[in-house]
Amino acid sequence: xxxxxxxxxxxxxxxxxxxxxxxxxxxxxxxxxxxxxxxxxxxxxxxxxxxxxxxxxxxxxxxxxxxxxxxxxxxxxxxxxxxxxxxxxxxxxxxxxxxxxxxxxxxxxxxxxxxxxxxxxxxxxxxxxxxxxxxxxxxxxxxxxxxxxxxxxxxxxx
Numbered sequence: 395x396x397x398x399x400x401x402x403x404x405x406x407x408x409x410x411x412x413x414x415x416x417x418x419x420x421x422x423x424x425x426x427x428x429x430x431x432x433x434x435x436x437x438x439x440x441x442x443x444x445x446x447x448x449x450x451x452x453x454x455x456x457x458x459x460x461x462x463x464x465x466x467x468x469x470x471x472x473x474x475x476x477x478x479x480x481x482x483x484x485x486x487x488x489x490x491x492x493x494x495x496x497x498x499x500x501x502x503x504x505x506x507x508x509x510x511x512x513x514x515x516x517x518x519x520x521x522x523x524x525x526x527x528x529x530x531x532x533x534x535x536x537x538x539x540x541x542x543x544x545x546x547x548x549x550x551x552x
Contacts, residue, residue: 396457396458397457397458398455398456398457398486398487399456399457400453400454400455400456400490400491400494401454401456402452402453402454403453403454403464407454407461410461411452411461414461414462414463414464414477414478414479415464415475415477417479418463418477418478419477422515422518423512423514423515426512426514426542427540451467451468452464452465453465453491453495455482455487455490455491457482462478462479462481462482463477463478463479463482463487463488464476464477464491465477465491465494465495466495467495467498469502471499471506471507471551472507472508472509473492473495473499473507473508474509476491476492476509478491488521492521492525496551499551500551505550505551505552506548506549506551507549507551508530508547508548508549509522509527509546509547510533510544510545510546510547511544511545512542512543512544513532513542513543513544513545514543519545522547525549526549527547527549528547528548528549529545529546529547530546530547530548531545531546532545532546533546
């Protein structure tokens with residue numbers, strides 16, 4: 395892998411971030427989500443619009459100038475996204491984004507971090523457990539054609 399750079403996102407990054415989120419999420423959950431739901435999500439234009447409004451709380455990971463990963467945090471101490479393109483997973487990109495997200499939360503005085511992952515996404519759950527996160531609850535959600543359980547996890551920062 396070439397040189398990895400982590401930087402704050404800009405508004406111009408919205409489409410690239412949306413692409414990374416879509417490709418990574420669909421790949422990570424390909425065995426969980428029904429085909430018709432995958433098709434609907436693949437063709438959704440709403441994600442780029444959402445990201446465009448939230449870019450100021452997002453970091454991106456670049457390799458050779460290309461955005462290959464992204465992470466977002468909010469003032470409530472929530473890591474609300476952390477995605478890495480499949481071709482760059484296992485190369486340290488996710489860990490670098492994670493460290494930047496935790497650093498941001500600590501620098502703002504957060505004492506606890508929270509996040510949610512699909513409970514069936516064993517790789518994501520393992521990634522966070524290996525870093526000390528503990529399960530704090532579950533919730534079940536329904537989107538057209540798909541019912542899923544999200545695992546809420548927490549991590550003490552102080």
